[in-house]
Amino acid sequence: MGLRWYHFALWGAFIVGLALLPELVSKGTLRTIIFANYLAIFAISWDVLSGRTGYISFGHPFLIGIGAYTTAILTKRFGVPVEVSIPIAVLTTMAGGLIVLLPALRVKGSYFAMITLAFMELIYQLVQVVRPDLTGGTRGMSGVPTLTRGAVNGFYLSAFLMVSVALTMWLLMRTRLGTALSAVGMNEESVRGSGLSATRLKMVAFLLSAAIAGLGGAFYIHYLGTIAPRALFEINFAFTIIVAALIGGASTIIGPVIGAFFLTFLLEYLRPYLPGAERYLIYGGVALLLYMYQPRGIYEVIRQGWARVRGLA
């Protein structure tokens, strides 16, 4: 898989750095980092589906929402223990991933993007109408059991999840499977021409993405303790996930993580100056400029900068 010593060193430094963070920063910052961790998980999930295969999804909250609602309903309404409900949530979300796969077998490009938007809107409206006794209707649910108490524990759980997802995906994407998935994004016909099944590859990508989205969504809801359709199936949420992945660097693993941390902290540091939704003006503006300047993200900017430094040395 072409592993080098510095790969181990960088991952090791990353994990040790995360483990030491609670000693170094305040509880408030830690809470911000928890959000960044979950956003990173969602961004990685989006990237597996869209960044690799090129099937841009504008409705990723569709998948996250399935996972979140499944575990929330099971634990809150039926008293199912979390150890059982989260795996069920992941499986349900994977079934949801197959639903998203269906149109991807027939349509491409902008048409696929539009249909994912329709999926998100569909589930947003269905959740409020169908069985509001289970889903809590428009107002959602509160009092979903939480897994951890306090910022430090919540941080360790989210960081553990994020690192496991990132590391697993990183290793997986270095195998031939990862190469094949990226090839689907570059040219589907030539993947077929090489005797690989593009359909099967797409299915793998969508299932992987859904599994991560379900896992992240389920743990996220058990961290928040509340769930509401308007907060979840929102175009702003979809926007944040996509931008995190792209700003950081699509088709990489560390890119979405960088993007998630960058965006979360940008949003957090703007809070004192612009308390409300106006923050998105600067947040989106920065994202737009960065994206127009380098569509391949911060990862690429750093890589080119590093290459230049090494070239001089």
Next chain:
Amino acid sequence: MLQILIQGLLLSGLYALLAMGFTLIFSIGRVLNLAYGSYLLIGGYVYFQFSQVMGMPKLAGVALAAIVGVVMGIAKFRLIVKPLKGDHVAVEISTLILAVVLQAAVVLVFGDSSKILLPIIPGVKWLAGTAIPYSNLFAAIASWLILIGLYLFVRTTHTGRAMQAVSMDPKGAAISGIDSDRVNMITWAISGALGAVAGVFFASYTQLYPGMWVGPLIIAVAVVIVGGIGSIIGTLIVAHIVGFMEVIVSAWIAPELRGVFTMLLIIVVLVARPRGLFGREEL
């Protein structure tokens, strides 16, 4: 029955107008303008600011909204679409970011709360037990007139035919001496004006709030998918299918479910007939 017919016609006229600008860009520029909803948002607020807050004549407010729409359309084409050189994914993503930025800008200027637009023409007409606000009637008739004008423009004028040519085959159009940049820019300007005017009508139909751009965008998406690209008549027919379906579902099944059926229609049509009901062979 008559009630459904009237409400359906009124709503469909509005939907046809708001979907048309989106279809134009998708047919000719081949890109998805996810910031299309922002034209409606900004158009509605421009009208609100000039006509309702500053007390200018209502027609002047609509005209100003259209002008702002034109400026936005040209700026979007010049600053975002053209530099990205037809990279569809990049255009989709940057327009999505732009839509969120513009929403935030509206929040910054006008605040988060929703505003009620006074009717463009006050008064209500009662017909077959249904209240028809003159405003909605005006919006539907204006939509029809604008659409007929657009159809004649595309069919009969030189620029309109150039737009058709670029939509069919940009390379062939270039060989025939058509400046596709210019055609694209005109299309973006028209699309902006249509969106902004539709925004004034849409806002007077519902209400004015910073998140109002998502609903119309989804309707426009539905109309484009179901109708297929490159057909004004197709857009018109599908806008009526969607509009009537919403009215019928709200009247006979449940008002909360009206969006659900539109989404199901999108999904079924895309899976069964990806080029849409009236679209050209493509994909």
